[in-house]
Amino acid sequence: MNYLKKFRYLPHTEEDRKKMLDTIGVTSVDELYEDVPQAVRTKEVMNLPKELSELELLKHTRQLAGKNTNATQVPYFIGAGTYDHYIPSIVQPIISRQEFLTAYVPYQPEISQGELQALFEWQSMICELTQMEVSNCGMYDGYNAIAEAANLAIGSVRKSSKILISKGVNPQGIDTLKTYGFGKEYDIEEISLNNDTTDINQLKEQLDDSVAAVIIQYPNFLGSIEDLKEIKETMSHTKALLIVSANPLALGVLEAPGNLGADIVVGDVQPFGVPMSYGGPHCGYFATTKKLMRKIPSRIVGQTNDENGQRGFVMTLATREQHIRREKATSNYSSNQALYALASAIAMSALGREGIVEMARQNINKSHYLKAQLEAKGFKVLNKSPFFNEFVVQLEQSVKEVNIALHQKGFIGGYDASDSTGVVNSYLLCATEKRTKEEIDAFVSSLVEVNGHA
């Protein structure tokens, strides 16, 4: 018998294939491809690297992974939208259970009750945190959720054609919005910052009847806590919706946007149980009022009963969705990020009512300690407003130079926020609950050394 290269994911032997061809009544697989015209056939074998055995693959990918500095090796002081947070050890084993990991979208509710119930619970937690009435069960990420919220606003505020977005929103969120705005053909104007928070006077000037929504980040990209109440009051004479992009961890201590007048609250649940993973997959959330319920993008899970009266869960309000409504759907969402909604539901359940407050407070403590130590060494902090777990200091040298030097000393430093602040060498730093006093002290000493002043 000829030796044939075996592939461990392909179960057939040559005898199996022969038997199946006989059943079909053809002599070769090529006959099954008879509808593929010769002209559109691939002429040569694909030019891909030779296949690797499992051992070779593991060696190769470990080598690649080994070239990256990672957060188990050195302390990270970068945030800017992705955070190095504590993930309870139970999260990974539960989301790795194959019944969750390898299932499809729960279109057959009778055999998807686990997934559906977990997503229903997630929606409930998101509504509780944001104090909104309804939530969908996941978006690609927090930036995409901003863009989808703007699309909803444009579609529901009559005669509107414009979105105002604060410069205090993560620049990746602003950029994503602009791409969606190009598609839907609406205007996007940025509202400047007054030092470190949204300029209320400028907001007043830019607000007119054509504005569908005002988008604010809470806490904002520079870490500062926006006064949502004042912003909402400023908007009170218009029909514009207030869209708030909120860090869900900060909502452990900050008043919920829903209680401050937000119409749509979006964000990313990466702080709860989702590894940084080079920025993806993360999972966005999207919560709003009952009034806007039928315009929400992506899936929603609802509670119902089966024919025996037993409680169960189904995907609901599906007439908003592309597989039913086609070109009239509220979005083109199909896959969302369900597995990471599940991960964050587990993490939120693990933290519970007390844990989220404690974790949020530790973020405040650690970052303010970092700030105090830097100020003691003469660094200038740009934030004037209260902040959560991030703030901006001004460096003497470029952020890149400082970060490369810090890397030599065993740290991943902060983010270059110069474009957002308008101040050259603006250094956005973050300290989460994972940072110890010892790590913070060592980081401050190293930053003093590499930044060229003390």
Next chain:
Amino acid sequence: MAMLKEYNDLIFEISQPGHVSYDLPENDVPTHDLTKDLPEYLIRQDDAKLPEVSELQLVRHYTALSTKNFGIESGPYPLGSCTMKYNPKVNETIAALDGFSQIHPQQEMETAQGALELLYNLQDHLAEITGMDSISLQPAAGAHGELAAILMFKAFHEANGEGAQRKNIIVPDSAHGTNPATATVAGYESIEIPSTSEGIIDIVALKQVVNEETAGIMLTNPNTAGLYERDIQQIVDIVHEAGGLAYYDGANSNAIMGISNPGTMGFDAVHLNLHKTFTGPHGGGGPGSGPIGVKAFLEPFLPVPRIEKADNLFVINSEYPQSIGRIKGNFGNFGVNVRAYSYIRTMGAKGLTQVSKDAVLNSNYLKERIKNYYDVPFAQHCMHEFVVSCKQQKTQYNVNAKDVGKRLLDYGIHSPTTYFPLIVEECLMIEPTETESIRELDQIADAFINIAKEIMEDPEKVKQAPYLTSVRRLDETTAARKPILTYQASLQN
């Protein structure tokens, strides 16, 4: 197992004040009281009422939920157009490596060269597989990739001064719902064209709608009836001659790797579903990954940032003035891309080609085995999936496709896609994939055949299915009419 099936608690119902499942190190720095800095109205007054459960309670809760869920490792999952193939375990090990999962997207690129090298090489491999010149890995899902590509069409037409003129995207009636929805999100009107009785695109109808207002066409080949559009070159030519562009929905790529590709077929842009063809687990609805590939003339419009190689450094480059911009945070669903890379490196060219051949073989074998029991609307050999119709069962016994799907659940088999494509009455779309052996294919076939016999003997039995699941058929109408979307204590059973 019977006991677990009876577990019906919501996590809020097992919650008890004071229970926690976490612990953090003691705070080792001075306490900072934010309430002194902020106005009182910005301080949370009522704690978020998250559940309070002990660690064992929490683990049991989710373990119990998992027993009510069906994954690809639970049994056959012949879900058409979704490509539910085996998700290799080694890929999970690799994606979880600290050097991949514990890295930050904005750390300096010099400190993440391994990640960038992987992404760069994956771009190369996907370009080769699709026959395209450039790839962006940024889109988070298939529909997201569709959107990125159609926005690129828009940017291209605008750059040519034809932005206002080109208003329409043509979509066959057999297309996935994401296609027309994507056209709308990209600001286009979608024009539907019918399929022929043979299940492929009607060239005459196509010619009637293609004109100077055509921005492009979106289609998948093989199509959603599992058929290869043998007139594909003519279709693409008709659109190109009118100045439109051709977009390939890669959802069905599992049928043609190494045999045919969208580049050779003449398409200008494609997306791939890495979670389908390249074994990312579907996760109960994501994360997916939907890279897009384009021919060279569209390259300037690709989303930024792009991953490139400069001398010996892999770099992140956003300096493309004609780009449609950013469509998502960071660089795409990196963790899913790592899994796809691992799969491609495991299979190589030879393996991927065999994947497609076996997928097509399995599909035709399964079709052959059940074709005498259900109507098969299209006579040709199928590609990796095929459709059957329960029209006969509906007319004679008032049993519909959905009932057949529900009864399959009792046989330990996930239902196929029902009622899609829309062009076939009482449709079941079946895709076994290449990872099922003859034994499992026969198990699926036997279940279909048994159900066909059951319908003839006792149709009511099938209409009332499923019987063996944790819940019976659920009342979806009430769920939509009186939506309950969050936990409400007053609604406790």
